[in-house]
Amino acid sequence: MKQNVNVIHCSSGRCDRCSERAGESCQKLRELGENPDCSVLLLESNSGLIHFNIAGSPIPNQPPWVSDRWETVFIGQDDDLFSELDFVAGAYCVGPYLSLFSKQSGDYQVRYTSLPIVRTSLELALLNQLVNENRIFFKNSGNSREKLTEQQTRLMLEISEYIKKHIPEINENTRTRLSQIAAHQRNVLGPLFPLLMDESIEEIYLDRPRSTIYFDHQELGRCNTSFTYNEKDVSRIITFMRSESNLHLDRSNPSLKMDLDVLGNRLRLSASVPPLSLEGVHLEIRRARRKPFTLYDLIDNDTITYEASAILLLAIASRLNITITGGPGTGKTTLLNALDMTTPRIWRKIYVEDAIESRLLMDHHQVKLQVDPVDESHRKLSKSDEIIKCLHRSPDYLILGEIQTIEHSKALFQAIAAGLKSVQTCHSNSASNLISRWIWGHGIERSNLAMMDLIVTLERPIPGQSLRRVSEIVEIRRGKENGLQTFLGTNTIYDGEELGDWADDGAFMIHARNAGIENLDDVMNALISSLQNQGNYANLETLSEILWSYGHPMKFTG
Structure with missing residues (x-):
């Protein structure tokens, strides 16, 4: 933008x-x-x-x-x-809206206004009639289980047919534009449609009824709107979420996380109600980009450097066990998806997620399993159980989404102890804090920690601003004592600015020696050069496949 x-x-x-x-x-x-x-x-x-x-x-x-x-x-x-x-x-x-962002001198807040594109006072009057009176002249589908996208598609067609019948002189483009806006405004999410359709919007927030809605923009950061939802609107949102998800959201189960498709836009909605949310309904909507960020995109927007990208590309191609950590909204899933897009197409990947945030990739072998959210009290499909079941599903790589609970962590380490290779995200603000959480909070044995290979940390340096960055990459150091694997600590191989040294007992050198390689400097230099010359490897899955053509990714010489 x-x-x-x-x-x-x-x-x-x-x-x-x-x-x-x-x-x-x-x-x-x-x-x-x-x-x-x-x-x-x-x-x-x-x-x-x-x-x-x-x-x-x-x-x-x-x-x-x-x-x-x-x-x-x-x-x-x-x-x-x-x-x-x-x-x-x-x-x-x-779409059919004009989005305006303004910021007065001395004001740190960006203000947002959305305008429906109506070109004349007559078009505006017609739109108001379509919105205010459409229940009179548009039939109901009779399908109480009609999904939002289906409802919107049907309404657009009905409104367009009405305009064509009663005002035939209106051309098709105008008819389509007005019918889209009118259909949007009939839904309880109507005021949000310009945001839900915008590729630059990352997350939308409602703190409580009658508070103004605000959102995060990928370039402008935190932006304020002027529109609100009152108690009646909020009640409609709750009913809508229950209907779309077929999950509970009430006093006995006061929080809900669900996926939603809105006209091809993938959303993840999180809501809480009293008694958990003291001042009424609280709502967050996270929007997934139609075109996900690639590793090159993340380099271009300063999330990651060429050097850090080379480390992660080598790690993912070598099937290391990788955990991506960071605080909320730091871009963990964005980085995971970007790395997923670099894997060889021949690999069989199994995904276990409560909210489906991974992407379907052309010509890739992908099995997606959706489990119940941790805040669903009546859940039947457990993430921990499905992780263990993957031992019998023969994945080349396991993509686990977010590891949240003690049960998740124990299932993760049980799976990698059994030989599975995995990539996952987990909330923490550093590798050391995450390791402490695993040991003291989740009861993971130190010997099991030695089976993790890499921890990548992302940060959002300024709250409310758009910049995210990879601040640290550490490898796990391990040894053997009495024939048993032991956790020896971590080694920082990237500190947010510069590359560090490989540890002899670190995950990278252990994997390298197992492949008959004593020096990783040549492969790192070749990978950095390959990434900098994007024209040669515009498709990173091809580069990953080329890495394996050398017998092992760590033998790559460019």
Whole structure:
């Protein structure tokens, strides 16, 4: 979304008395058009119109009343919003909506406004009629178990048919746009649809009824909205979540985690109700990107360096046991998915998750198992049980999602003690804290800890800001005593800035010697060089397969 938004206020006479007029062109637009990263909002407050250049196209030299290369939104004459638009920090379209982000000088908060794209006062009046009266002229499906996407698709078609029948002069594009907006607003999640559809949104929060909704944007960080849900709306949300998930959410089971598909957008909803949530319903919605971040994407947005990427690529290709840790919202699952996309296509991978956050990958062998959330009191499908059952499912790699409970941890270490190779996430703010939690909190024997190979820590340095980073990678050191494996501590091989040394008794050198390799410097240099030359290995699963063509990934020479 990186852009420079320029705001131009037009007078009531438009170009007639404007000093920037150059024939039918605008001198100011012509100058702005020379900047490819620039976008424009052209405002006519006394006509109630916001014009903006269509994304991906150059800024037109001519104003909207001369050129058709603009999009227009009608918000009403002299609307209060016009006074805020001089502080716009970002503007772009999301489906049939215009998303605006503003930040005044000295204000650390970014304010968000979403506008349905209606071009005239007549379109706005029609939209209001469709929203307010649609229960009269749209039939009910009669299917009480109709899922949200099915409901939205049906409503869009019904509304579009109604417009075509009663106002046939409206063209198909306008009909589709208005029917989408009207269908969205009929659902209890209506105000959230512009956020749910936005690839840049990461997580949405409602603290309690009547509090304003806020969210995390991948570039702008924490943003505030002006809309709220009252107690009646919240009750509808609870009913909606129960219906969509077929899970309990009540006083006896006051928290719920569920997956939801909204028109192809994958969401994970977490909610709590009284008596757990003292001030009423609390809601979090985590949005999964349609196109997940690759390892290259994470390098580009400064989450990870080339050096750290090379370590993790070598680790995942060598099938090390890897735990990704960090606090909430630090990008653990994002990194896990990026690493998953680098695995050879021939591998058989089994996923055990309560919320399905892994991705289906083209031509990969994937088995996905969904278990009940830990906060479902009536759960029948246990994550711990399914981890143990994977011993008989012959995976090349086990992807476990989040390890949360004592039972999960014990099942994990039992599985890797039996020879399974796994990648998982777990909440902690450092490798040392995670190890302490495993030993003292979850009762894991130190000898079992020696079977873990690598712990990767992510952090979010500034709360509410978008930056995440890999802050540490440590390998587990191990030895043998009386024929038994022992945990000897950890060795930091990446400290957030520089590579460290390999420990002779660390996981990497132990795996390397088992493959007949005494030095890892050559493979690391070759991998870093390969990653830096993205054109040679744009598809990292291909690079992973090439690593194995050398007999073992640690024998790779580039």
